[in-house]
Amino acid sequence: MQLTPRVKEILSWYESDNPGTKGNLARILMEGKLGGTGRLVILPVDQGFEHGPARSFAPNPAAYDPRYHFELAIEAGLSAYAAPLGMIEAGASTFAGAIPTILKVNSSNSLSTTKDQAVTGGVDDALRLGCAAIGFTIYPGSEYQFEMMEELRELTAEAKAAGLAVVVWSYPRGPMLDKVGETALDICAYAAHMAALIGAHIIKVKPPTDAIFLDAAKKTYEKAPVPDISELSGRIKHVVQACFNGRRIVVFSGGESGTSEAMTAMAKGIHQGGGNGSIIGRNTFQRPKADALKLLSDIVDTYKAEVAHDPR
Amino acid sequence: MQLTPRVKEILSWYESDNPGTKGNLARILMEGKLGGTGRLVILPVDQGFEHGPARSFAPNPAAYDPRYHFELAIEAGLSAYAAPLGMIEAGASTFAGAIPTILKVNSSNSLSTTKDQAVTGGVDDALRLGCAAIGFTIYPGSEYQFEMMEELRELTAEAKAAGLAVVVWSYPRGPMLDKVGETALDICAYAAHMAALIGAHIIKVKPPTDAIFLDAAKKTYEKAPVPDISELSGRIKHVVQACFNGRRIVVFSGGESGTSEAMTAMAKGIHQGGGNGSIIGRNTFQRPKADALKLLSDIVDTYKAEVAHDPR
């Protein structure tokens, strides 16, 4: 496989990683319809853990079957498929080599009254299942944030030594944050930056709003305002900046649910802001497969379009 | 031993497991009167830990002797026998090879004021005692759920590497749940799904009622109602669906105590709904042996009956 110059450039950002990890990042970046562009779309299916099976799959019952998601990701020409242990185990052999997989190694659930998570998978699992990466969620701001970061640090060190990539979901929450704070621009950029500092290769955050939440940060943002903060692309640019000035891959989640138009528009904003792509679960697997494929095709096309002034 | 096509099919669901684990699943699925059918009946005897010896065994004092349960399971032609360390140790040599055993590796008790458990056995114990599987209980929703899931994850990884199978008792409880919630259909399906995601080979839940408990889930169930929710078989079908659309073995507990007729009727509902079987303790070993053998024979016969429209 001949790597494109863009992918080679991206790999060059990860200069401390061993060839194993670089190879797994390349597997993701060269996969599917966006292969070689430096953009990527990932299918994540951990909603069954977070919200329960019916809330996740009843709208499209074919999705109860773990094989469905492998097939959807492959048919849509996506970059990777991310899921918890059981979901990966149920298809890892059938679809071995067909699409890079990301083993989601921690999970929360809707029956919890605390903002903690359980580690439910390990690097050993990722290796035996042929995964390209592990995925881990941190909740910066939670009472459990330091324990989660320490779990992540240990898994990250182990994954890097084993030649795997590390994808970090960075979702701020906790006593200091309300709903506005969780997606405010300063908080979102901070969450992305912390993931980068802990050593993530790929960072996943939510698309930020234009709110600035922390009092201590307001002064800074007043003095040096984010250009085009009112547009998604402007806010994305700021998050990209917070990811080592664009030298770490950052993707954005699709959010709860939206129309196809809204999803495509969001992808456009991410693309124009220099974000590396989307990670979209519910908005795809909860639709009939044909609809999902159409939407994913539109999103992929969006990321293939040229960007007037690519900030990266 | 020639595996039946049905057992081969079931083993094919566990495509990521090593031959050791597949062999132990096969040992359970090929054992006893239901051997080869894909259905199974398991005898669990952990009530002495959970409720004390007299509440468990005084109704049938022969059951104080650990050998009694091995004999009952063998004579009844059951699929496997599950118990805590001491119970297995007390018969493992005498009955070596006579019936697959499941080492229950955690336990709570009636003197506890918290919803936690103690890990009281390990994979090393299961191996030296010749067990086919380890068994572990999680309480999704408990304040201790994440710790329990992490213990399970570690034991599961160790068991799979050692070629053992993993049976998970998934019993929801905790601050968010009342008695109705603990057995509500949505909660039961969620509990089964989480066990599947953590990597269980065999999942044990309670037979669900027709209640829908979580407000967040109600909308889903209204939009996409569970067919035949008023009948046990309909509710079982939904739980089976939550277990990777039927690609994980799921068995149901017999509950506190009931008449033979009630127990057989329950088995019929489980069978018709596509559940893989029953796991019945108190309702068997608390009766005189002859009665227990008669009841188990009836239940086994129920699972041998053909199902008009087998959902699997």
Place this chain on the structure above:
Amino acid sequence: MQLTPRVKEILSWYESDNPGTKGNLARILMEGKLGGTGRLVILPVDQGFEHGPARSFAPNPAAYDPRYHFELAIEAGLSAYAAPLGMIEAGASTFAGAIPTILKVNSSNSLSTTKDQAVTGGVDDALRLGCAAIGFTIYPGSEYQFEMMEELRELTAEAKAAGLAVVVWSYPRGPMLDKVGETALDICAYAAHMAALIGAHIIKVKPPTDAIFLDAAKKTYEKAPVPDISELSGRIKHVVQACFNGRRIVVFSGGESGTSEAMTAMAKGIHQGGGNGSIIGRNTFQRPKADALKLLSDIVDTYKAEVAHDPR
């Protein structure tokens, strides 16, 4: 050394244990004046830790010297001597081979305001000191019970692998229990049963009263009353039943202090009820040595007497 048929029978109960552990159980069962009878009397000296040195040894100052207890146990022809690390270390070499020792590996003290214990010894210590067994106390019902059981499980697995025996002191206490509850018959039988389930070879409990404490258990005991509950021998029989129907060795503590007559009478009740013996500390080492030897001689003789209808 020719094992007696009775000892061979007892060893046969421990069918899962390795020859090392069986050999150490045999060392205890063949030692001293009761050697070969299946009965045993153990000298435990952990009161210094639990209550302080003066409360333990001032009544008989010779007992401040750790060598005193080795000598007492040997001269009295007892089965084993149990004590914490420092006490064993202080005589292990001088009395090597002279009497089986049990290293008590956890301890509480009277300055504690919680119902927890510290692990103060390990299997490595037991091995280097030539001990036949480790001893561990659990407090079923305590807020720390699960941690204690998990510590015990780990030490037990390690001890069994190293060919040692495991003696468990099972003393119920905690928020659900009052003074009556701690020695009630149902609770005592439950505590003994849990120790058996966790894998103890020798179980130590307090002699139970005729109280039935747990509401949930009362119905059971009303339906199936314990015969001769008003006599100690009847209550002992029930505890023996709770120890795998007599297939685990169970010994009873002597209690705080009593007359020689009371101690001998208690031994008689234990003996007639099928208990395996006594574990008597303060009632012996707090008397002048001659008195202690006389009392122990009487108790030993009691256990040598034939039992009209031996329940085992």
Place this chain on the structure above:
Amino acid sequence: MQLTPRVKEILSWYESDNPGTKGNLARILMEGKLGGTGRLVILPVDQGFEHGPARSFAPNPAAYDPRYHFELAIEAGLSAYAAPLGMIEAGASTFAGAIPTILKVNSSNSLSTTKDQAVTGGVDDALRLGCAAIGFTIYPGSEYQFEMMEELRELTAEAKAAGLAVVVWSYPRGPMLDKVGETALDICAYAAHMAALIGAHIIKVKPPTDAIFLDAAKKTYEKAPVPDISELSGRIKHVVQACFNGRRIVVFSGGESGTSEAMTAMAKGIHQGGGNGSIIGRNTFQRPKADALKLLSDIVDTYKAEVAHDPR
């Protein structure tokens, strides 16, 4: 490289360290414009973790790029560059051998409501990234201080065995301290002393005020007043004294932000008091590069000046 007598003298203070650690201390002490003088200026960039990316880098957006800081430190001729994992990983290969790096292995953040930190890097990371030292922050006085000190002790033992140096940021805070207390002279000296006792090679504290905070200490300071306490150099001398009478390297942070004059004046006080140097982050990378280089040049020159009565 020929070590200067002064550097040899300093290395002689670390008489228990292995040649690997001494070599890494020498790398730092011989680096840059102050190489060989026994003074040092370190660039620390962990503010992104502590305060977020915009508050740290928006004033000088070039600083969003991790390579910027390597370049700044190298161009300014500093002694070392300290940062968390991700920042070091992003330039470790490009700038390998160009400047000694210190891997900051724990971090807090502004979204935390507790005075704890997460360990986010390890000795294994420091070794694979070619770092000369690890850096660790303790909060003496915090509710988490003992856990932090134990983490530090373990990392320190591991680092010393691996031939790395250990830099400890000792920042007092917690229930017993208010804002005045955190920088009071007695507390600052105490914090420095504890870092020395735990085995730090290089100690970083804040420049102390002339407050004496602990009642228990006031008597001491009244009896034996610190000479020239009203001048920074006098207070620095006391802190140096608390660092094994000057036999440990101690550097002082630059504080929140100040004019170039203020920064240079502070360096002069540190220098005259016998402090080994400055560790200055925000005051340099938040200015345009030219300004930062000018300021750093002034500070370096300050440390090159001769001291009338060098207390060391």
Place this chain on the structure above:
Amino acid sequence: MQLTPRVKEILSWYESDNPGTKGNLARILMEGKLGGTGRLVILPVDQGFEHGPARSFAPNPAAYDPRYHFELAIEAGLSAYAAPLGMIEAGASTFAGAIPTILKVNSSNSLSTTKDQAVTGGVDDALRLGCAAIGFTIYPGSEYQFEMMEELRELTAEAKAAGLAVVVWSYPRGPMLDKVGETALDICAYAAHMAALIGAHIIKVKPPTDAIFLDAAKKTYEKAPVPDISELSGRIKHVVQACFNGRRIVVFSGGESGTSEAMTAMAKGIHQGGGNGSIIGRNTFQRPKADALKLLSDIVDTYKAEVAHDPR
């Protein structure tokens, strides 16, 4: 080196220890002016950690230098020098072989609001620094006592396996104890006894008062009163008795500060009571060196005097 009969006798008490540990005990017992007598005087310098540098060293600023304490102990002809990691590291090489050192491996500090400690050194450190022993403080009665005892148990097992000796500071404190309780005779004897039970070779406690604190103990002490309780020598005798009837080395701390006469008188009481010696820090290093040497000489002479009726 020819061991004296007395030292040989003392070593015989430690019959379970390996030659490495016995050799290190011998190093301490044969060192200095009291070498061979079975008495010993130890210099402990952990006050910098416990109370801060100025409160410890400002009265005699030479003591800020870690080398001072090595020199003081050597010049005074003491038996051993005990200090935390940093203090030992700073002189271990220069004074290698010149005096046995005891690495104090845990420490508290005056900024803590809890009665816990941090482990700040390990057996690996003690070995690489050539120490003869590790030192550890427990607070019997503290909410953290069980954790501390478990840390001590692990370090003790490791130290004994490595041929080191173990010195335990046993200082009662916690919710059940007030100031009177912390030094009451029954509590002090209990604390010493627990240290012996955990396996300490050398026990350090405070000189007890004549108070009897625990209600449960008062009855015992009324029945069997401690002879000469009103004199220090009588109380020391009781503590010695609590240390395995004198078969463990027990030394007493010098307390906060006192006149030379008071210190010498205290040593006399300890000596006459059969205590093995003194461990004196602040009372020596806070005086000018000449005064300290004079005082230590007087104390050493006290321990050289013959005892009319040596209780040991």
